[in-house]
Amino acid sequence: MQAAEAAKAAGADYADGRVVAEESESITVRNQQMEGIDRSNSEGIGIRVLVNGYWGFAATARLGPEEIERTAGLAVEIARAASRLPMEPIRLADADPATGTWHSPMQEDPFNVPLEEKVALLMEATHRMQGVHGLAFAEGGIDLFRRRTSLATTEGTGIEQTTVHSGAGIEAVALGEGELQRRSFPNSFRGHVAARGWEHVQKLGLIEEAERTATEAVELLSAKECPTDVTTLVIDSGQLELQIHESIGHPVELDRVLGMEEAYAGSSFVKPTDRGKLRYASDLVSITADATLAGGLGSFGWDDEGVPAQRVPIIADGIFQDFVSSRETASVLGIPSSGAMRADGWQHLPLIRMTNISIEPREGSLADIVGDTKDGIFMATNSSWSIDDKRVNFQFGCEIAWRIKGGKLTEMYRNPNYTGITTEFWRSCDAVGGREDWTLWGTPNCGKGQPGQVARVGHGAAPARFRNVQVGVRG
């Protein structure tokens, strides 16, 4: 509260002060050897001010009263300097002042679990992977994160939140002549992270799935290359997660739509006038941004503007409904904020970030979708991603694929990938799996903004099927 008051005294029309304390722990094991074990702590304050309709922001790790007052004054100075280039003054959509506390769900604090237990889990999982003949590298990792945030604003908001994220995964690498094949479990890029405690890691089944994961990596070395074709594509929920992230989550961020990210990550093909009109996807596709989902990396009590967590329809039965927004961007459209402003630590200005942007489950399991497919390709587990600056043309690589023939998985393929145009692809969706194969995944590494920020976001996804997709792109 001192920060907000100091900024007000320095001339701010609006101010918020956000004290954030973060701690993390990371363990990596490769081939029964410790590759890294480290802990990090970081604490500081970010002060955001609005002066005559211009933003200013300053942040420091020095939390003494004099330093906070100096930083608040600097934020005001920054805002005043911004007025050198006139623009329509920023207005904030109305939001009621919020007070209270919030904590992500957790049964067992992962930071209290003995290090020996964590290391032993990874040692055993990698030991089992190494038992598979032909495997070059067996790697496992655990990542833990805790963030405590206190937010106070000149409008009367005063909230405290604590988030704990736990994640783990294993990765098997096989090397052949000119080939490197990789299989991951439960997902690529260090596994599955959730806003849960140690109980989440214990349920992942890293040891139980180790041998299968390693076996598939070795088998991929002798598998055929994924053919080049236009065919029916079935993707698993782990890959659909990233497909949602890149081709729906980012394009519906209202700051991108309004050109505020133009120079760096890019803008969006979606326009403000598309609300309620654009046929984004087939009737089967409904997407929600839900910050209230238990266990999601994009879950919270309030965003970093003090706007309450919400469940917002993004796409309903294929028709685009609404953006994820902030108080500033929402006011441009004359709508309430969707509550999606979040900052990476104390050092950064809050930006619009995805919450938990998920596809709503329909019916059937992955096996049902495959069983209902006469001919096509099933791809699993993301390995590569790329999409253009307006989120139109994308290309994704996966770790593994199989030919589907007569409703059954047959031949294995290596180096599978697919490419498409966002709306054409989503409009071709003719099957979305049900709750039984729907997973709330975590993406803890979403980059955006200048200076660069990393957000921790969630995506609920089920397996899905798409028609007439270009697969097997070659260099």
Add this chain to the structure above:
Amino acid sequence: MPGIVGPDEVRRISHEALDIPGVDGVEVLFMHEWGGLTRFAASSIHQSTWREDTGLRVRVVTGGRVGVAATNDFSPRGARRAAESAREMAGVVAPDPLFPGLAPADPIEDTMRFDEATADATPEVRAAGVAELVATCPDRFAAAGAYETMASEVAVANTEGQFCWAPSTQASVTTVIGGDDGGSGFAETFATSMDELDPRAIGRRAADKAAASQRPHDLEPGRCPVVLEPSAVSTLVGLLAWIGFGGRTLAEGRSCLSGKEGQRVTAPSITVFDDATSPGTLGLPFDFEGVRRSHVDLIADGVFLDGVYDLRTAKQAGKTSTGHALPPPNPEGPFPLNLFMVPGDASLDEMVAATDRGLLITRFHYSNIVHPVESTITGMTRDGTFLIEGGEVARPVKNLRFTQSILEALTDTSMIGRETELASEFFFSASRVPALKVESFNFSGSSDH
């Protein structure tokens, strides 16, 4: 405004960690960073920020066991706590048979890359720079981008007696200028001092490109010759570094260059090296474990020579560290952060004139690795893609997706630009590279803008 902490204070605080009992060795990596970034869009300043942070990363070794703890509590108490936490972690892990020991004492001279005016730059100074740039925008065009001034100091201290410290500054201007009719242009510049920036020139360059990019035409993807401007070349070099030059990936057979030492891997005209202390880049004189950064020839006249090493991978490979360690624990191994490609003798105009039909590419966007061993990557063109016909730039075209092997592109390189620029698609490093003419480049898709 904050200033430099300085070597004496770093030594004083580090001592609290270095002095921890019951261990064989301790290393303290100190990083202090401060500065501002003024961000603009629609030709107005919409996000303007300033930040300062100080961090300590403490690595403790006991019986070959290694633990790492980091904190931004830059105080004797913070340093001590981090060391104790690292010691606790080291106590529960198995010894690392490849642990090479800490860096030996080696006095390393500062590269003198600190400019006081840049470190002290005010928001008014940055706003004035942005205003200069925006003033170059013609009617019906708008500028977006960022003007950043940063200062930092990095130090490494360890129980072997090594202590090195270096302050530095960096200033940059980046812009994308877009017009009403669908095209855009891009320009950027990095320097040690903000005095070296010319926002007006950057604005003019992007505006000219944006004007030439209006009303882009459709173009069918396929293979064709390309002229790649330095920003596009930096993507190829940066990703080649990621998958190719690290000593660990090389030793483990994961690199596209593993086992190819002494072999021709590109056209004979291609030479790539890493040199953090060269005046053409923004590097530090030592790496993050306190080893002097060496000049490393990576590809010379088309022949791959060797990669870069930190202490651990050097021990693994039976070599000497080249001074390319990243902050610990870093399971990925060493990485070259200051790459150069040696320029040739062609101008950009000469490359275009030598192209009967092909594309002129300003830069790539969101590039990523498709097949690391084949050095195949994919990405999109952005902010200025032009069809070349009959040796002249004929018209702008909509953005295209490429899927292409980096080493094949560098093998098919027929002309090399005589000017170089410091450029990067990625946040982690910038490369000083020239423009290239590549005779065959694979475009696998297209977009609508």
